[in-house]
Amino acid sequence: MLLSAAVLIISCSKKDDPTPNNSTNNPTPAQPKLIFKLYFDSTLTRLDNFGNPATIPAGNSAQSPRFNHMSAHYIEFAQDSLTQLGNGFIAYHGQETTAGGANAVDFDQAVIKQHGETFYSLPLSSVAPGTYKWLRVSLTYQNYDIDFKAAGSMYTGTLASFVGFNNYITNYTINTQNVTVNANKLQGYWGFETIIFSVPYVYEGQTAGTTVPNPIASTSPVPAGSCVVTGDFPTALTITGNETSDIIVNINLSTNKSFEWKDLNMDGIYEPSDGVNPGDTVVDMGLRGLFPTWQ
Numbered sequence: 001m002l003l004s005a006a007v008l009i010i011s012c013s014k015k016d017d018p019t020p021n022n023s024t025n026n027p028t029p030a031q032p033k034l035i036f037k038l039y040f041d042s043t044l045t046r047l048d049n050f051g052n053p054a055t056i057p058a059g060n061s062a063q064s065p066r067f068n069h070m071s072a073h074y075i076e077f078a079q080d081s082l083t084q085l086g087n088g089f090i091a092y093h094g095q096e097t098t099a100g101g102a103n104a105v106d107f108d109q110a111v112i113k114q115h116g117e118t119f120y121s122l123p124l125s126s127v128a129p130g131t132y133k134w135l136r137v138s139l140t141y142q143n144y145d146i147d148f149k150a151a152g153s154m155y156t157g158t159l160a161s162f163v164g165f166n167n168y169i170t171n172y173t174i175n176t177q178n179v180t181v182n183a184n185k186l187q188g189y190w191g192f193e194t195i196i197f198s199v200p201y202v203y204e205g206q207t208a209g210t211t212v213p214n215p216i217a218s219t220s221p222v223p224a225g226s227c228v229v230t231g232d233f234p235t236a237l238t239i240t241g242n243e244t245s246d247i248i249v250n251i252n253l254s255t256n257k258s259f260e261w262k263d264l265n266m267d268g269i270y271e272p273s274d275g276v277n278p279g280d281t282v283v284d285m286g287l288r289g290l291f292p293t294w295q
Helices: none
Strands: 033-041 060-063 066-078 089-093 104-106 118-123 130-150 153-162 166-173 178-186 189-196 199-206 228-239 247-254 259-262 281-284
Touching: 033 066, 033 089, 066 228, 066 247, 089 118, 130 247, 153 166, 178 189, 178 199, 228 247
Parallel strands: 033 247, 104 166
Antiparallel strands: 033 118, 060 259, 066 089, 066 130, 130 153, 130 228, 153 189, 166 178, 189 199, 259 281
16 A cells, blocks of 8 residues: 655754754745545435446345445546546555455555545645546445344344455454454455344355446446446546645545345345345445545
8 A cells, every 4th residue: 555654753952952943943834735535425326337326126125334434445536537547647556465366455554444534645746737527436445334133133233345356354353353364355255243142243245246336437437346436526626736735535425225135025124134044135235426526
């Protein structure tokens, strides 16, 4: 992961030292930054893979999960709808590894943040000047709480969902329980934790697909399995190279009924094992749209 580290050096002097500290009297002006912040919003429009408003298919039900934190692996500005993936300005690209065999996201070095937190920042002076209409973000990890029913009672569980193109995982913590993997896991791998009668239970699984909204799929497609969601700025972002203050880009992600399952009795309640084996099965856990803004 391309992370920058800052070392803070604090100089100390005796109280009776008459020598003026020129670095204190004339501090170096702070350099303006481009700052990315994460927001999860269940009120945003629910989109399909092509960026169209999406309803829930017949036979399925869905709920809006309560997000705890998430991670992304790639952030890119695209000038227009014809800009191909990789040809815009790449603001962030996380670390990858072949420790598990094929190339994969290195989850051990992933940046994981909560709602409203700064995910990443870089000096504005390092951003290529230009006008950018679109933002692309490759999502890799989601952690959220969902409601489910078992043995006639309602419970809450925490789901850790890996949606990167490929994910090398040594171990991870779902809520309180740690899961050891030491292997690559393809997009759609998940771990689920819940507590029933004070006893923690952990389950693992794999979904077949994940929705990846891209409104410009016809002119600027993304590879299958990449989980690169695409969204347009309401007002294009122009970088001149002469900025004197920070620019904040809000990565607003739709969580509107993003956890979807095949509902056997169509009661709208997720029942993974209640009375039927295997019970309701998860069909999708992808975020349902990117709606970026800047300020």
